[in-house]
Amino acid sequence: MTDLLGNDLNLQYELLGPEIALVITAALVLFADAFRRELKIGQSAIPAISILGLVVALLLSLLWIDENKDFARLVTIDNFTTFFRVLFIAVTVVVIIGSHEYIERRVSHLGEFYSLLLLSTVGAMLMAGARDLLTAYLAIEVMSFSLYILVSLAKSDTRSGEASLKYVLLGGVASAMLLYGLSFLYGVGGSTQYTEIAAALSDGTSTLELPLLLGLALIIAGLGFKASAVPFHMWTPDAYEGAPIPITAYLSATSKAATFALLLRWFAGPLLPAIDSWQWMISVLAVLTMVIGNLVALQQSNIKRLLAYSSIGQVGFMLMAIVTISDQTGSALLLHLSGYIITNLAVFMGVIAFYNRTGREEIVAFRGLAQTNPYLALVITAGLFSLAGMPLLAGFLTKFILFQSVVSGGYTWLVVTALLASTVSLYYYLQVIRQMYMYQPEGDASRWRLSPTGYLATGAMLVGVVWVGVYAAPFYTAADRAIAPLFT
Amino acid sequence: MIPDEFGRVVILLGVALAFPALPLLVSYLLYLFHIRPERPDPIKHETYECGVIAEGGSWGQFNARYYLFALGFVIFDVEVVFLYPWAVIHADLAATALVKAAIFIGILAFGLAYAWKRGALEWR
Secondary structure (H helix, E strand, O other), X not given: OEOOOOOEOOOOHHHHHHHHHHHHHHHHHHHHHHOHHHHOOOOOHHHHHHHHHHHHHHHHHHOOOOOXXXXXXXXXXXXXXXXXXXXXXXXXHHHHHHXXXXXXXXXXXXXXXXXXXXXXXXXXXXXXXXXXXXXXXXXXXXXXXXXXHHXXXXXXXXXXXXXXXXXXXXXXXXXXXXXXXXXHHHHHHOOOEHHHHHHHHHOXXXXXXXXXXXXXXXXXXXXXXXXXXXXXXXHHHHHXXXXXXXXXXXXXXXXXXHHHHHHHHHHOOOOHHHHHXXXXXXXXXXXXXXXXHHHHHOOOOEHHHHHHHHHHHHHHHHHHHHHOXXXXXXXXXXXXXXXXXXXXXXXXXXXXXXXXXXXXXXXXXXXXXXXXXXXXXXXXXXXXXXXXXXXXXXXXXXXXXXXXXXXXXXXXXXXXXXXXXXXXXXXHHHHHHHHHHHXXXXXXXXXXXXXXXXXXXXXXXXXXXXXXXXXXXXXXXXXXXXXXXXXX | OOOOHHHHHHHHHHHHHHHHXXXXXXXXXXXXXXXXXXXXXXXXXOOOEOOEOOOOOOOOOOOHHHHHHHHHHHHHHHHHHHXXXXXXXXXXXXXXXXXXXXXXXXXXXXXXXXXXXXXXXXXX
């Protein structure tokens, strides 16, 4: 089959197998929940179907390892796409397992919760795979629209609706900026295909300097919002605080990783020839993000807001890899991204388990957790130490490799700033740990246990944090192979 | 000098800005030179909405059900928009086109069934 311009189109639908499987699962979940009484199935069937669909999608995405094909010139299926498909599916599985107890108690729209979670995973996967500006934009919106609704699903909490409204309004503005920027890019490059834009920008005949600069600024602002880079981060703390905690965890993992997948695809692909025009913009963003994110985190008294600012700070570190983009920094970024996600999920799974028991989310509420539940205190401590970058945990190794690759990219001053910001971050992570270990528990001091799913989710993440920290070779190889197709 | 492609966009932008501004400016100039009369009237200053008299403030609240019905309508709306061109040429298309259209209608039917089951079509 050919398109209107006469290009041959490859319509192998099995290339989109994982996405199709997840969409069908999402529909099934929605259907099963709506007709739960007629079908005589229990509440637990809904997450079970979701996980089954995710496992099928995982197996389908593994079929395409070391392939390099495209679907209808819209989506690339290469190792990069496969890497992110597996990552996003894994995150969703962990979030579903870890949130089981929370959802049954506090979210009344089960079918909607799980199906939107699956749909936003589809959007994230397509963001990593897109090879056309419009496909990428639609993928962003599929992910974002699902997230806007998911943030509002904690209906018993008035902050949830407020957070969702702020998120959707600012998200709309960001999308408008991004689209406007893309239209400039289309004007300069003459195509929406990544490869053709790259070719048009690199032949150097373009005299459209100003439109390109405007387009780049708008694109970076739009994506900066999605990645919550300072000064586009204002929605992050509010959305993180108001959302149901599993969704906060999901936001900090998938939505962030998907944005970085897109940034890598764009800035290592179509926008690479214009590197002189955008390199300084991203480095300014990176410095602002890591400094302000980490400094404002110092004042937070709510654990969700603290983790929001800490994740903003982490985005600053990751942006450094975009500044000095190469196959080396790219693979370091992928490694750091996976390490960061495992670490962050470890902390969030711990916080969810804690919230299920106490219903509180202030940092002082963690007092004496080491006595009432030493295991949970250990999980949260390991996660926080890993975020701060302690040796033997995921955060140290991945951060070290990331910083080292940025130095060899010639941006030592960025890394010096990052190291200072990192030191600041240690202070506020230690504040939480201090509450858990140095104080006596207030009120009920009896020991308590997690639910089985709570143990499963926190245990898996704890093992992950240590595993990446001690033996990261498989992750490193995977990141290396994933980044290769972008730089050939 | 013929402006390049983006120069034309700037001209278009200027025209677009001038279009609504010009009548206001002309009206004001006519008033300044006492050519047009100035007779304010409360009815003249009312918001114009298709000739229907506006009731209440613009911050009035509407029942959210209107929104649900409008969304339900979109299902049929989209169906027609896409199926009409398909119906015109489907005789020339391969049999797979029929299957694809069936999948498309299936997705829309699913959306309708879901909305129906959730009570979006009932006025409560």
